[in-house]
Amino acid sequence: NAGVTQTPKFQVLKTGQSMTLQCAQDMNHEYMSWYRQDPGMGLRLIHYSVGAGITDQGEVPNGYNVSRSTTEDFPLRLLSAAPSQTSVYFCATLESFSGNTIYFGEGSWLTVV
Amino acid sequence: AQSVTQLDSQVPVFEEAPVELRCNYSSSVSVYLFWYVQYPNQGLQLLLKYLSGSTLVKGINGFEAEFNKSQTSFHLRKPSVHISDTAEYFCAVSEFEAQKLVFGQGTRLTINP
Numbered sequence: 001n002a003g004v005t006q007t008p009k010f011q012v013l014k015t016g017q018s019m020t021l022q023c024a025q026d027m028n029h030e031y032m033s034w035y036r037q038d039p040g041m042g043l044r045l046i047h048y049s050v051g052a053g054i055t056d057q058g059e060v061p062n063g064y065n066v067s068r069s070t071t072e073d074f075p076l077r078l079l080s081a082a083p084s085q086t087s088v089y090f091c092a093t094l095e096s097f098s099g100n101t102i103y104f105g106e107g108s109w110l111t112v113v
Numbered sequence: 114a115q116s117v118t119q120l121d122s123q124v125p126v127f128e129e130a131p132v133e134l135r136c137n138y139s140s141s142v143s144v145y146l147f148w149y150v151q152y153p154n155q156g157l158q159l160l161l162k163y164l165s166g167s168t169l170v171k172g173i174n175g176f177e178a179e180f181n182k183s184q185t186s187f188h189l190r191k192p193s194v195h196i197s198d199t200a201e202y203f204c205a206v207s208e209f210e211a212q213k214l215v216f217g218q219g220t221r222l223t224i225n226p
Contacts, residue, residue: 027121040122042203043157050212057169090156094214099145099164100207102214106156 002026006091006105008067013081013112020044021076021108023091029103032074036087037107045091048066049074115206116141119217126194127225134189134220136204146187147205147214148178157203163187175200199224 007022025032033048035058045058049068063085065077078085091105120135136145141217148160168180178189187204204217 033213035216040218043216045213048213094212096212099162100212100214101147101159101162102149102205104149104156104158 002102004091004093004105006089006108008108009106010109011111013078013110015081015083015112017081019078019081019106021078021089021091021110023074023076023105024072025074025091025103026069026072027093027095027103029093029095030071031096032068033058033094033102034064034066034094035090035092036075036078037090038087046076046089078110083112086110088097115144115208115211115215117204117206117215117217117222119202119204121220122218123221123223125223125225128196129193131192132194132198132222134202134204134222136187136189136217137189138185138194138204138206140185140206140208143209144170145207145209146178146180148176148189149203149205149216150174151201151203151219153200160202160206183220194222194224196224196226198222212216 005024029053034046035043044060047066049055089108092102095101116139118137126132146163149157150160151157163170163180172179201219205214207214
């Protein structure tokens with residue numbers, strides 16, 4: 001089982017560019033989410049989805065867009081990259097029947113210059 | 114609203130010494146509790162979780178945690194650490210009815226030879 005797969009693992013963007021971080025899961029979990037991790041800030045929820053066609057904002061949604069057309073995929077779009085979006089991004093799924101256990105992807109390291 | 118406080122941002126210990134990483138949470142309802150570990154340049158993996166039942170929970174790599182409802186704590190312990198335990202550790206809480214985890218800021222555990 002691949003679990004949660006994120007691409008790309010590393011990316012450098014110029015300010016103002018747009019890009020999409022891809023996330024795919026093969027665990028058939030309804031709930032998917034995107035977090036960003038910054039030093040001293042822990043993990044902060046950007047957007048989440050409780051199923052195909054349903055998305056909602058987390059703590060830090062500004063500058064990001066998501067869509068959920070299938071159960072498997074949950075891409076995160078940076079609309080116009082800013083240096084403040086330099087971070088490590090994690091996609092995750094949640095398994096509700098085992099007490100809301102979260103499974104993370106390997107992470108995407110993004111630098112905006 | 115639920116919240117998590119990890120009381121130490123960094124914990125240095127000598128190899129083979131015991132360690133305790135402290136975690137307190139705040140919630141008005143029943144919760145699930147988790148510890149995740151992040152090794153350098155990797156994603157987060159589940160170390161252990163408390164769902165119900167025995168308040169002492171054993172996880173991978175010799176770690177254990179104790180749920181204390183009266184003190185709203187979920188401290189992580191290991192009786193003898195190894196160099197390979199060097200990592201960042203995150204405590205997380207999820208309310209029963211909420212499909213969401215809230216993470217603490219993380220504790221960086223450094224093992225010195």
